[in-house]
Amino acid sequence: MVFLSNAISDSRLAEEGECEGEASEMVYSTTVYGSRWSDQPIPRFELPEDEMPPQVAYKLIKDDLALDSKPTLNLASFVTTYMEEEAEKLMAENISKNFIDFEEYPMSVEIQNRCVNIIARLFHAPVDNPSQEAMGVSTVGSSEAIMLAVLAMKRRWQEQRRARGLSTDKPNLIMGSNVQVCWEKACRYFDVEESYVYCSEGQYTLLPEKAVELVDENTIGICAVNDLLLAKKALTGVEIPIHVDAASGGFVAPFVKPDLLWDFRLPLVKSINVSGHKYGLCYPGIGWAIWRSSKYLPKDLVFNINYLGADQASFTLNFSKGASHVIAQYYILIRLGRKGFTSIMGNITRHADRLAKMLEDTGRFEILSERNGKGLPLVAFRFKHNEKMNYDERLTGTIFTKFDLATRLRERGWVVPAYTMAPHAEHIKLLRVVLREDFTHVRCELLLKDIKMALSLLDKMDRSAIQTMRSASQRWTLLKHATLAFKGSKNKTEKTYGVC
Numbered sequence: 001m002v003f004l005s006n007a008i009s010d011s012r013l014a015e016e017g018e019c020e021g022e023a024s025e026m027v028y029s030t031t032v033y034g035s036r037w038s039d040q041p042i043p044r045f046e047l048p049e050d051e052m053p054p055q056v057a058y059k060l061i062k063d064d065l066a067l068d069s070k071p072t073l074n075l076a077s078f079v080t081t082y083m084e085e086e087a088e089k090l091m092a093e094n095i096s097k098n099f100i101d102f103e104e105y106p107m108s109v110e111i112q113n114r115c116v117n118i119i120a121r122l123f124h125a126p127v128d129n130p131s132q133e134a135m136g137v138s139t140v141g142s143s144e145a146i147m148l149a150v151l152a153m154k155r156r157w158q159e160q161r162r163a164r165g166l167s168t169d170k171p172n173l174i175m176g177s178n179v180q181v182c183w184e185k186a187c188r189y190f191d192v193e194e195s196y197v198y199c200s201e202g203q204y205t206l207l208p209e210k211a212v213e214l215v216d217e218n219t220i221g222i223c224a225v226n227d228l229l230l231a232k233k234a235l236t237g238v239e240i241p242i243h244v245d246a247a248s249g250g251f252v253a254p255f256v257k258p259d260l261l262w263d264f265r266l267p268l269v270k271s272i273n274v275s276g277h278k279y280g281l282c283y284p285g286i287g288w289a290i291w292r293s294s295k296y297l298p299k300d301l302v303f304n305i306n307y308l309g310a311d312q313a314s315f316t317l318n319f320s321k322g323a324s325h326v327i328a329q330y331y332i333l334i335r336l337g338r339k340g341f342t343s344i345m346g347n348i349t350r351h352a353d354r355l356a357k358m359l360e361d362t363g364r365f366e367i368l369s370e371r372n373g374k375g376l377p378l379v380a381f382r383f384k385h386n387e388k389m390n391y392d393e394r395l396t397g398t399i400f401t402k403f404d405l406a407t408r409l410r411e412r413g414w415v416v417p418a419y420t421m422a423p424h425a426e427h428i429k430l431l432r433v434v435l436r437e438d439f440t441h442v443r444c445e446l447l448l449k450d451i452k453m454a455l456s457l458l459d460k461m462d463r464s465a466i467q468t469m470r471s472a473s474q475r476w477t478l479l480k481h482a483t484l485a486f487k488g489s490k491n492k493t494e495k496t497y498g499v500c
């Protein structure tokens, strides 16, 4: 196994060697760039013997980070890149609180519980009265929430099977082959067999009939397909719980398509995850796992521990974590309310439709994503006819690929990822732009302008110029090194984030 931390370019390491000199001969000053630290390689392997002044450490690290892409121009990610100053202030003021210290920080726990109650009701969890506490927990993101939900489904299935004297050796989970990689992780980490429904051309989401065909006595859960599972339950008496992975959609659908039935209104939906750091509009580090009721969270998974003098219930993978993200989520919920979420989600949904239309109008692209709020606020698109010529669009007169387009856009700062669809539809290659809160009308127009500019530049390049551009970009892309670092790893997975 090669670690990601090794993935920094070899060329940079070579440069470090060239910087060495006799410190005694040098004249150093108290300014950051006149200091001896700026004349030395930055520590990469060993803890330095000596201290360095805070402003030097700050500047050296900040300068390194300047080579990262700008988060606001990263159109690959759903993760929030803008929060109001008041939210940032609350986060900074609470950054040193360890959320797990319930006794010491009871208000942080109370704030988590308020968030759980609000989100559970947003997802229509059945409650007996307005002040009933809902069942859920804050997590680091949807991945942790999904791990917890898979554990709960597995344990509940085991309890039911054991009570009937049946074996519990071979639990399986049914999902679409387009699931996010955390589902594969959950299955492998917790010994659950992965049972996939594959995508095909034109069918990029889980096909309910195929999913239900895979159900057997060892199925601990499934994603979606309520009606067919209800019919199966009526026929077999076996109830298969549904977990909804609402990582991105959980904070979009309730405001853009409030009548869409996807949540606890469907009787077989027993748990839902959502990422607070995606359309929950918080900075990265927060997610939520919500259960229909306490019945679906087996008690022996919840640890009651006595820590720092207090009894506390814990159902998380990690023990310690910061409280500030939980607090930021509560800020967003009460600051925006239904009206605020509706206007933000409405805006970005319209921007996505506008961008899709503008891309289509160039005559070069085919749009693969949904419109009018039927899907997430994103635009997935591909060159017309690209599969036929393996991206080499001789048919339409061009010789460049979606990767070349992505490279040219990167020169302007835009990160527009190029993807491959899920297994069995991997011949479909696409580009994807995710629209976040800070993707305004103006930004939409600027992006299109740059896409058109990139296309016209690429159109003018001949094959050898394109080849030169490709090798130059390969040399300089740090991401490429990150990918290479994992070459040879046994569990390499080519997950797609295609159209979801």
Ligand SMILES: Cc1ncc(COP(=O)(O)O)c(C=O)c1O
Pocket (backbone or CB within 6 Å): 078, 140, 141, 142, 143, 144, 180, 182, 245, 247, 248, 275, 287, 500
């Ligand atoms: C559908 C889906 N599920 C789960 C995840 C994992 O979420 P997180 O990054 O919050 O752990 C993602 C992340 O992109 C996702 O898109």
